[in-house]
Amino acid sequence: MxxxxxxxxxxxxxxxxxxxxxxxxxxxxxxxxxxxxxxxxxxxxxxxxxxxxxxxxxxxxxxxxxxxxxxxxxxxxxxxxxxxxxxxxxxxxxxxxxxxxxxxxxxxxxxxxxxxxxxxxxxxxxxxxxxxxxxxxxxxxxxxxxxxxxxxxxxxxxxxxxxxxxxxxxxxxxxxxxxCAVLTGVGAVMNSAALRPGESLVLYGLGGVGLAALLGAVAAGATPILAIDPSPQKRALAESQGAVAADPADAQAVLAALMPGGADVVVETVGKAVVLGEAYRSARRGGRIVTVGLPNPAERLDIPAVSLVAEGKALIGSYMGSSIPSRDIPRYIALWRAGRLxxxxxxxxxxxxxxxxxxxxxxxxxxxxxxxxxxxxxxxx
The missing domain is CATH 3.90.180.10 (Medium-chain alcohol dehydrogenases, catalytic domain)
Structure with missing residues (x-):
């Protein structure tokens, strides 16, 4: 039928x-x-x-x-x-x-x-x-x-x-x-990065997934938070949630002043290999870089291979925010009802x-x- x-x-x-x-x-x-x-x-x-x-x-x-x-x-x-x-x-x-x-x-x-x-x-x-x-x-x-x-x-x-x-x-x-937006963004912070309260975070991109990741980082207790996006309107939204916001052109200077040595966690949501490369460099020694963006399959990431060992960095791919929908959607809805998301x-x-x-x-x-x-x-x- x-x-x-x-x-x-x-x-x-x-x-x-x-x-x-x-x-x-x-x-x-x-x-x-x-x-x-x-x-x-x-x-x-x-x-x-x-x-x-x-x-x-x-x-x-x-x-x-x-x-x-x-x-x-x-x-x-x-x-x-x-x-x-x-x-x-x-x-x-x-x-x-x-x-x-x-x-x-x-x-x-x-x-x-x-x-x-x-x-x-x-x-x-x-x-x-x-x-x-x-x-x-x-x-x-x-x-x-x-x-x-x-x-x-x-x-x-x-x-x-x-x-x-x-x-x-x-x-x-x-x-x-x-x-999608909440499941992927919040999941990238809470599941893939396993962010702990008090850890610093840098976020590249403030689209739907990126802003959801920001909300997840605030709910998880990240501090400080640096949000990077070319849109003044989106940066204003990030600042309304307590983040420091920067245009990409100013991001490295702001990062150096706010988080000397780099961030504990960096989340990239833009979906461009060049941005992921910058996100990788923004993490401290031993930092965790989570990418949820979807670049064109032809793009390639160029990073110093030795840095994975010598700097102890972890580069983590996050599909669907490493989420189990039947478990995480109710959890995130509960946070929304509580006013935390x-x-x-x-x-x-x-x-x-x-x-x-x-x-x-x-x-x-x-x-x-x-x-x-x-x-x-x-x-x-």
Whole structure:
């Protein structure tokens, strides 16, 4: 059985000229969506965030099979259970989607590292769901899934392991943020870096993930914090949370005065190899450098190999904030409820899916942090 949905379809990866608002890489289309298989859920998408990972598919930095419905940071309501006897989910539950469906059976999953699940990563790379194949189609042509979610649509079918049940009273636009920006940014600080109270931190990049990392660092007790970004508006947000903020041109001078010898922890969220190289140099001897940015695969990092031993530095890659969504999303929501993780500051705008192409320009220009898309007309929500 299938249903007709509205979805933002991307037909090609890369090759889209700016401005996106004029050249329209996304087109709104009527697609068909299959019912969920056992172990899957059909979700009515209420809110979806626009992330740099989405932009990276549009501009070709992250090649993916086409056509595709992208979008991976979202919240919604369970409408159909693939397994009617599912004990964890019920029709009407509010869920947050996560962008790696861990299989729960491989060595990485059994070792508590579901964010490194090779089966989930393979499914994401191939644009299919974890249980195989696609559920999206247009005029008889298969449409690929993005990171197991494909959230720029009125509905999505996802693996049950891609969904985390949350309280119904959380506003949908807030709930969506926990699926990527908060999960990745806060997780990079609390999980990957294992930041301890009183440690110093330098943060490169103040987009959605970067500002979430800043909130996580404040909640974890980092001091002092230096936040680096070219945007005066974003630096002002960082300063409102108690950080010292600097333009990239002034960053090394400010760092030398604030943290002689370098920082205990450095987090890089920009996704550029040259910035990661600077982040590496900003760490003290024995410091930890965590990178969550996604550079173009052609970029290469050049660091003195001897420094890893001679300076005792640790360079740590952080995918999904080294998070277990079913564990960490509830934890971070609890911090938000306690007032210790004010994720509302990440929200730039909330608007209809018809504005998606123009919103890409604001993201690419660095004018936006998190723009939330509502696939449904406001009067229907």
């Amino acid at each position: 299938t249903r007709t949905i509205t979805a933002a379809v991307l037909d090609s990866c890369g090759g889209h000229a700016r401005p996106y608002g004029t050249n329209m890489p996304f087109r709104l289309a009527q697609a068909t969506l299959d019912d969920p298989l056992p172990g899957e859920l059909l979700i009515r998408i209420d809110a979806a965030g626009l992330c740099h990972s989405d932009l990276s598919v549009v501009n070709g930095d992250r090649p993916r099979p086409m056509p595709m419905v992208i979008g991976h940071e979202a919240s919604g309501i369970v409408e159909v259970l693939g397994s009617p006897d599912d004990a964890e989910f019920a029709v009407g539950d509010r869920v947050v989607l996560s962008f790696l469906p861990a299989c729960g059976e491989c060595v990485r999953c059994r070792s508590g590292e579901g964010y490194m699940c090779p089966n989930g990563a393979a499914a994401n790379g191939e644009g299919r769901l974890l249980r195989g194949g696609v559920r999206l189609h247009e005029d008889g042509v298969d449409v690929h899934h993005h990171l197991g979610a494909s959230a720029f649509a009125t509905h999505a079918v996802v693996d049950r392991r891609s969904a985390v049940k949350v309280d119904a009273d959380i506003p949908s636009e807030i709930a969506a943020l926990f699926g 004010p994720v509302e500051m990440l929200l730039t705008s909330v608007g209809p899916m018809s504005e998606l192409n123009s919103l890409l320009d604001a993201l690419a220009d660095g004018r936006a942090i998190r723009q939330i898309i509502r696939p449904w007309p406001a009067q229907v929500l």
